[in-house]
């Protein structure tokens with residue numbers, strides 16, 4: 539699996555991975571309208587991401603829990619709504635297992651458990667995670 543080819547929202551880390559880039563989100567704490575879902579439900583804004591004038595909004599449907607991404611160029615809408623795959627706490631582990639090699643994943647898990655680990659595998663894991671904008675420190679609490 540080439541995980542970074544797809545668009546995913548890693549909810550526990552509030553991170554959007556899109557076009558091989560990672561964006562750190564800003565959570566929306568209030569219930570702001572985020573459009574209508576095709577199921578007829580109302581969508582609420584969940585997180586905003588920005589990068590060099592481009593902004594992305596992820597909204598979630600209150601009824602079917604679908605998550606969609608809307609792109610903005612400044613304040614202008616840019617492009618169609620896109621469905622986004624959400625990775626929760628449990629799926630995060632699965633995602634890492636697929637994204638990293640077995641030895642990299644193993645080293646990460648061992649480090650998380652405070653056991654001895656292969657340090658060259660861990661530095662490879664660290665580099666690969668940095669490629670998608672994630673630090674080892676923030677991931678350790680989830681594995």
Ligand SMILES: [Zn+2]
Pocket residue numbers: 575576577578579599600601602603604
């Ligand atoms: Zn819906």
